[in-house]
Amino acid sequence: MRMSPVEQHLDAQVRQKIAAAHTLSNPDNAPDVPWSSIHQLLEARAEKQASAPYLVFSDEGTRHEISYAQFYARCCKVANIMHGLGLKAGDRIGTVAYNHPDTVVVYYAAWMVGLVVIPFNIGDGDDRMVYSFNNGLAKALFVMPDLAGRVAALKPQFETVEHYLELNNGDAQSPFLNLHEAELQAEATPLVNVDVSPESEALIVYTSGTTGNPKGVVLQQKNLLIDAHCIVEWYGFTPDMRALNVLPIHHVNGMVVTLLTPLYYGGSVVLSRKFSASRFWQTAAAENCVWGSVVPTVLNFLCEAKANNGEHAPDDIAQTPLKFLICGAGPLTIETVKRFEKNFPTKIIHGYGLSESTCYSCYLPFDLPEAERKKWLCDFGYPSIGVALPCNDMAIHSPEGKDVAEGDRGEIVIRGHNIMQEYFKRPDANAETFEHGWFRSGDEGFYKTDDQGRKFFFITGRLKELIIRGGINYSPLEIDEVLASIEGVKAGMAVGFEHSIYGEEIGAFIQKEEGATLTEDDVLKGCAALPFSKRPKVVLFGDEFPVTATGKYQRLKLKPLFEQWKDTQFREV
Structure with missing residues (x-):
């Protein structure tokens, strides 16, 4: 059996363990997905539900509805454009974009011709953009007009990018190829004939770690289809059950749950810019x-x-x-x-x-x-x-x-x-x-x-993120629950910080409700039911928490705020 490009550079023992991680204890539970590729799924929807709406873009007074047939036609055109650029199955493309129908079209068009999408979180810094596209070997970038200047300034640092395309009507002065203009010249049919299998890579999603370079998560088309299949089966979704998508679609949650899943069951989704x-x-x-x-x-x-x-x-x-x-x-x-x-x-x-x-x-x-x-x-x-x-x-x-x-x-x-x-x-x-x-x-x-x-x-x-105080593990979420119950606290987070005696000690970072006159003493009294070892010893107040693009709190980024209490001895009173 021939190994995929992903597997070829893996150690044999690691490859064996990864294979084990793809195996169920009960093989009969393997989902029966009726489509071998995302293209097959999209084509079936366009044939059977041509006039039904798939995507509604609703944002600040703007509303644009796209049927399955219209969406498929656009995807075919863009797929042919990608093929015309010399992009071949297995090549990688990057997106520097946000929630918009054009972004969705680029994703599906790429998957139709076996390309791998590297979606970039535009909230990350330029260093991460350069690393992600260089590490992922991106050959083409699809960019929103208001982000084109940022990308253009980084062009000398991109090692493998050969093509730059601008989305959403673009800018007449932009040096990038305008995708909409190219679409006007492109044919929707016949679509280029590309052999795409369930094992074809679909995504490399770079994780949002707080330190060091992000890791690229490689997902195949079957991974996406299987997860969507299980979600549909779990909830019993039917075509009349419209979804609301407010999460960023550079992330698998917005991408798989509220874009691919409605497509899978023949439903529709309302997409918001943010x-x-x-x-x-x-x-x-x-x-x-x-x-x-x-x-x-x-x-x-x-x-x-x-x-x-x-x-x-x-x-x-x-x-x-x-x-x-x-x-x-x-x-x-x-x-x-x-x-x-x-x-x-x-x-x-x-x-x-x-x-x-x-x-x-x-x-x-x-x-x-x-x-x-x-x-x-x-x-x-x-x-x-x-x-x-x-x-x-x-x-x-x-x-x-x-x-x-x-x-x-x-x-x-x-x-x-x-x-x-x-x-x-x-x-x-x-x-x-x-x-x-x-x-x-x-x-x-x-x-x-x-x-x-x-x-x-x-x-x-x-x-x-576990707080290890004096050799004992404490879950910060348990302390978060107590902080959240205190009157005047809008949000609270327990933070383990370095301590010279206990290894780590516990602090609290608090966001007050508007108009609240909350003090450090109020917070400490609110935690009095906790054992002293588990109570926050220092309370800091701030206007906002560091979060990822999907709203995950980044607890570890708060640690440096407590450095000055490293050598303080806290005693129970």
Whole structure:
């Protein structure tokens, strides 16, 4: 059997462990995906649902609806343009863009002809852009006009880029090829004949680590299709269930959950340029969106906006068609769950996954009775992330790679058909991540079993974020829950900082609610029920937390703020 380009440079032992991480304990659970490529899926939708809407772009008064036939025709044209540039199956292209129909067209056109997309997070710095496209061997970049100047200034540093194309009508003065003008000359049919298989690489997503160079997560077309398949099966989606997408589509959450999944079930999606709390419910009502995918930060912003509006909150909230919001990609607190569901009629379906598992690996069961759903969200100290999807196995492992007992904490590990192929050109990271034949998530958690024998998983924090005080491990999320319950706290985060006596000591970083007169003493009193060893010793206040583009708090970036207390001795009073 011939090895793929991904596998050729991997050590044989690591390759064996990665293969094990793609195997289910019960092979019969392998999902039956009816399409072998994303092109086949898109072509089928365009033939069977030609006039049905697929993509609605709604942003600040702008509304543009695109049917399946129109979308497919555009993708065919752009795919032919890509082929005309000399790009071949397996070549990589980069995008420097944001949520926009053009960005979506570029993704699908690339996959139709077997190209690999490297989506760049425009919130990252220039050094990361240069590293990602050089490391990923990008041959062409597709750029939004307002970002063309930034890219043009970096051209001398790009080692492999041969073509630059500008999206969204472009700029007449731009030195880049205007994609829309090229589309006017391009043929939608016949599409170039390219052999694309389920194993064709689709994405290299560079992780948003806080230090060092990001790692490139390699995903194949089958990874994307399988994850979308499992999400559709889990929720029982039907074509009339329109999705709302407010997350950035350079990330797998926005890309797989709210772009590819609606395509998979023949539905439609409303795409916004970016999240807006003031337009969220209005857009959902106007477009009759039934579900969406969010991160915990979005839930907090929505709660805050409603609190600020008081009794003048939009009527759209009470009559919202949004039945549920899938929530993951960041720590969800019980306090956030209770606050959101007290204020809004939309229920939260919590889940968990990573770029390395394509996107989601588990969810709360969608058919749980309401009392059961609330129990699993609120009664165990942490909101449950649910049970494993059929496309993957999940377990809790000790550092030695052994299963731990129910309720004991360990590392969340995953194996199955949605697991990435590798970290691109990172044999060191691959050897560590697939050490025991499972993908090691780096997240700490535990599980509880229900009366049907199903394992409900919980995440207690990142292993790298665990606070180790005097040799004892403390989960910062547990302390976050207490901080969030204090009156006047808009958001709070426990931070482990270096300490000369205990190795690490505990601090708290607090964002106050508007108008709150909260003091350090108020916060310390609010934590009095915690054992002294687990209480924050220093409280700092700030206007905002460092976050990633998808709203994940970057706890480790707060550590340097507490350096001056490294040698302070804290005593219980």
